[in-house]
Amino acid sequence: MIYTSFTNLDLSKTGTGKFIGVGNYIEIFQDPLARSSIGFTVMLVLIAVPTEMLLGLGLSYLIRGLSGEKIMRSLLLIPMMVPAAVGGFGWKMLYNFMFGPINYFLSFFGIQPITWFGKANYAQSAILIIDIWQWTPFVFLIMYAALQALPRDIIDAGKVDGANGWKLFLHIELPLLKPILYVTLLLRVIDVLKTFDIIYMTTYGGPGSATSTWSFYAYKVGVSYGWNIGYGSALSVILLIVSILLVNTLMKLLNIGKELGLSKAEG
Amino acid sequence: MKKKITYVIRYIVAVSSLIIFLFPIYWIFITAFKPEPEWFSMPPIFWPSKFTLSNFLGTGSSTFGTTTTSIAGILPFLRNSIVIATITSLVSTFIAAFAAYSISRTKIGGTKLAGWFISMRLLPPIASAIPLYVIFSKIKLLNTWLALILPYLVPATALSIWLLISFFNEIPQEIEEAAYIDGASRVKSFIYVVLPLSAPGLAAAAILAFIQSWGEFLLALILTNNASAQTLPVYLGRYITGWRVAWGPLSAAGLVTMLPVIIFALIFQRYLIRGLTLGAVK
Numbered sequence: 001m002i003y004t005s006f007t008n009l010d011l012s013k014t015g016t017g018k019f020i021g022v023g024n025y026i027e028i029f030q031d032p033l034a035r036s037s038i039g040f041t042v043m044l045v046l047i048a049v050p051t052e053m054l055l056g057l058g059l060s061y062l063i064r065g066l067s068g069e070k071i072m073r074s075l076l077l078i079p080m081m082v083p084a085a086v087g088g089f090g091w092k093m094l095y096n097f098m099f100g101p102i103n104y105f106l107s108f109f110g111i112q113p114i115t116w117f118g119k120a121n122y123a124q125s126a127i128l129i130i131d132i133w134q135w136t137p138f139v140f141l142i143m144y145a146a147l148q149a150l151p152r153d154i155i156d157a158g159k160v161d162g163a164n165g166w167k168l169f170l171h172i173e174l175p176l177l178k179p180i181l182y183v184t185l186l187l188r189v190i191d192v193l194k195t196f197d198i199i200y201m202t203t204y205g206g207p208g209s210a211t212s213t214w215s216f217y218a219y220k221v222g223v224s225y226g227w228n229i230g231y232g233s234a235l236s237v238i239l240l241i242v243s244i245l246l247v248n249t250l251m252k253l254l255n256i257g258k259e260l261g262l263s264k265a266e267g
Numbered sequence: 268m269k270k271k272i273t274y275v276i277r278y279i280v281a282v283s284s285l286i287i288f289l290f291p292i293y294w295i296f297i298t299a300f301k302p303e304p305e306w307f308s309m310p311p312i313f314w315p316s317k318f319t320l321s322n323f324l325g326t327g328s329s330t331f332g333t334t335t336t337s338i339a340g341i342l343p344f345l346r347n348s349i350v351i352a353t354i355t356s357l358v359s360t361f362i363a364a365f366a367a368y369s370i371s372r373t374k375i376g377g378t379k380l381a382g383w384f385i386s387m388r389l390l391p392p393i394a395s396a397i398p399l400y401v402i403f404s405k406i407k408l409l410n411t412w413l414a415l416i417l418p419y420l421v422p423a424t425a426l427s428i429w430l431l432i433s434f435f436n437e438i439p440q441e442i443e444e445a446a447y448i449d450g451a452s453r454v455k456s457f458i459y460v461v462l463p464l465s466a467p468g469l470a471a472a473a474i475l476a477f478i479q480s481w482g483e484f485l486l487a488l489i490l491t492n493n494a495s496a497q498t499l500p501v502y503l504g505r506y507i508t509g510w511r512v513a514w515g516p517l518s519a520a521g522l523v524t525m526l527p528v529i530i531f532a533l534i535f536q537r538y539l540i541r542g543l544t545l546g547a548v549k
Contacts, residue, residue, distance in 0.1 A: 059281075059284060062277055062280060062281050062284075063281050066274075066277060066278055066281055072281060072285055074533055074536060075285055075288075075289060076285065076288060077532060077533065077536055077539075078288075078289065078292055078529055078532070078533075079288055079289075079291070079292070081478065081525075081528050081529055081532040082292065082482075082525045082528070082529070083481065083482030083484070083499075083500050083524055083525060083528060084482065084484060084500075085482070085484050085500035085501070085503050085504055085524070086295065086500065086503065086521040086524050086525045087291065089295070089503055089517065089518075089521050090291040090292065090294055090295040090518075090521065091291055093294060093295070093298065093514055093518075094290075094291060094294060099306075099311060100311070101290075101294065101311045101313075104310050104311050133288065133291065136288075137288065141540055142540070145540055187389075190389050193391060194391040194392065194393070196392075196393065196484065196485050197484035197485065197500070197504075200484070200488070200504055201503070201504055215391060215392075215393040215485070218393050218397075219393060219396070219485070219489070222397045223396075223397065223400065223489055229397055229401065232397050233397055233398070236391070236393050236394040236397060237394070239391050239393065239394060240390060240391060240394040243389065243390055243391055243394075244386070244390070246389075247386045247389045247390070250389070251382045251385070251386070
């Protein structure tokens with residue numbers, strides 16, 4: 001793939017496949033569609049991921065200690081397990097302009113029906129909402145489990161010292177949760193960079209290319225429209241490099257050596 | 268008194284967020300059972316007047332191409348999904364069990380090898396999809412079960428190895444040493460002592476691999492294009508492109524697609540968390 005990314009291989013044309021150096025990479029920087037796709041992917045990372053983190057953390061605190069919390073936790077697990085293709089399809093029904101329940105609910109508040117997938121801003125927020133819907137439960141689940149695993153004695157000691165509510169959260173629980181928060185954050189960022197099926201099922205990158213993501217654009221130029229494999233590969237290579245950098249950071253955070261008990265074996 | 272009020276408020280907020288999060292699922296569920304006139308109606312129908320199976324059987328009217336989305340249309344895709352996900356899950360767990368055992372016990376390859384395995388699960392599939400397409404088209408593997416099983420095996424095995432290492436690490440070495448004293452070989456003690464003890468881990472790894480291969484979309488979309496190997500999610504994607512989609516039958520297909528995953532996930536949720544967070548949360 002790295003080699004093809006330096007060629008002009010295009011399966012729809014004959015006589016292609018020649019080495020063209022970094023031509024594809026230069027093209028990416030000049031291609032407004034590539035820029036907007038990468039831009040929307042970054043927007044997903046910057047808006048959806050923090051929202052998911054906050055909502056997930058909030059939900060885990062909210063549900064903790066309520067009677068029936070086990071059932072609620074199990075039910076909240078469902079959105080993230082649903083295959084993204086099915087989730088995207090379900091949301092497409094909800095967002096429908098004429099018959100969708102969302103516009104119906106909004107009409108109670110005097111809001112005119114919204115063409116969710118018709119305007120760039122609406123379509124982008126629609127995608128953001130779907131992503132938040134699907135992955136907030138993921139953050140919630142991790143946080144819920146992490147909260148349960150916090151060392152009780154430290155929290156009790158804090159309580160004895162008079163900390164409660166916000167103080168307890170800010171000064172004791174949050175610092176304890178920090179490593180796991182970082183891991184969750186990175187996992188989410190890595191996964192958001194790959195966003196594809198939701199786009200395919202709902203907006204197909206439209207209107208125009210407002211909701212096209214990095215992966216989706218690479219798919220579009222490389223497979224679905226153009227068969228311009230060279231250019232699609234170049235896009236994928238850059239995405240791959242960004243992901244590898246993030247994964248490496250994650251590896252350091254996860255501290256694999258300790259996890260596997262390797263440090264003990266080496267020492 | 269104040270405590271009671273906050274508790275009630277918390278409860279109300281919790282339940283309403285649950286309703287919001289589950290509503291899309293509920294909507295697919297009831298639409299799958301709605302008779303045709305109720306698919307498109309304003310105001311939307313929140314509880315069908317009667318539950319019908321015609322969306323599943325394809326016996327409704329054919330205005331929206333019901334016949335193409337009937338059960339007969341789904342069956343080949345359902346078969347592909349089941350075959351591909353099951354084989355992937357079994358083979359990957361089998362390979363992973365041996366690999367994870369050796370990493371756990373002998374620390375072979377050290378941190379680097381284990382880290383390399385886990386990075387397989389995280390890299391973007393689009394990066395491998397295009398080269399795979401070129402390779403598979405050259406060796407005539409497109410549109411076969413193998414075309415999906417092979418690429419699915421890579422992340423599934425990697426994730427299972429990771430998951431199983433953490434399970435094997437928890438089994439005390441002394442138990443195995445006791446088996447050696449009783450005359451068991453390393454292989455024997457692995458099969459008769461370690462494997463049974465880590466049965467929940469093996470099950471979790473298999474289920475996780477199953478769920479991921481079941482829901483995978485991008486590779487299935489690119490590497491297959493007809494009923495001989497295409498999976499259910501892609502089938503759903505094919506029929507959703509029009510403006511007026513046959514919602515009833517598609518919801519029925521969607522329900523079939525998500526039901527096995529949800530059931531598996533609910534049964535094995537405790538171990539799934541460990542797998543999904545790469546062992547960061549036990």
